[in-house]
Amino acid sequence: MRIRTLTGRVPAAQVKENPEPIAPGLIERLKKLEDLSGLVSDVLDEFGLEGTVGSTTLRPTLDRTVVATVVTQRNVRQDVTAFTNVSNRSWKMSEIEGINQCDPGQALVIEGVPDVSNMGGLMAAIAKYQGLAAAIVDGGVRDIGSSRSIDFPVWSRHVTPLTGKWRCTTVEINGTVNIAGCQVNAGDLLVADETGVCFVPRDWVERVVDRCEQIALYEERISVLTKREGSTMQDFLDSLYGKI
Incomplete structure (x- = not known):
């Protein structure tokens, strides 16, 4: 369990620890299998686990398959106008802290605000530079041409030019998030492809892979x-x- 040096963009009390990595061999075993999200979804059904979201709900920007443990982030809508925040330079959304807490190869999973962007092209570029595998956003994103151009895969519910930085507040990193009705915790395993995304609770990963x-x-x-x-x-x- 560890927390990276904080950026200061989110209060320290709201940044939780990143669980220890799961055995890398388990991830490599999954990557060898085909039609992966469908396969994992079937196994989640067998074990009575709710963790599947189709790509009509969370749409991918690229045809990629990603298997990675996750860092979570939760955003909420602010109760003041964007104009007020622009005027006061009050910027409280902080994907940068979510990215900062990721180890290379992990994915950032955001419970976001609908119809506004919870991640744009610059943050996608920073995430790519930091070695993140992908971002999953239950909410809006923007600048998808930029994220495509650097081969950084993003799955999102909405696409919009409307910025979230004046409209959202990041209230927690590595807490429990709700992604399209699925409960996701830091350190859970993400399996994502063009068909959909699956979240496997970390305590179930070995059984699911088998x-x-x-x-x-x-x-x-x-x-x-x-x-x-x-x-x-x-x-x-x-x-x-x-x-x-």
Whole structure:
């Protein structure tokens, strides 16, 4: 458990510890599997875990597959006008602290404010420079051309030019966040691709990886039948509905 040196943009009491990394071998095992979000989603169903969000809700800017542990950030809407904050230079949104608390290879997951940008092109560039794997934003983002141009993948609910820096306050780093109805904690595992995103509680990661590999072997046996001349419908039925 550790906290990086703070930027000062979020009060220290509101920045929680980043859990220790999970075993890197578990992440590498998952990365070898195909159709990953669908596979992980099926396993979450088997274990009774709610952690899947489709890409019609959180839309990707790039066709990438990301497997990474997460740092979380929660933003709330301010109760004063953007003009007041611009006039007073009162800038309380702080993706920079969320990025700062990430280790290289981690992803930043933001419970954001809808219809305003919770991350723009400059912050995406800093995140890329710092070695982040991706950002997931339940809220708006902007400058997606910039994030695409540097190959930094972002999944978001909204895309808008409207800045959040005068409209949002970052109230917590590495607390529990709600992402499209899914509870996500710091150190949980993110699996994201063009189909959707899945969040795996860190205490379940090893069991989920083991089960994903079992199902992948089962699906490979069926795939082989589709490439083999002479396969019959009975062959497919036997493979599909036998015990996994």
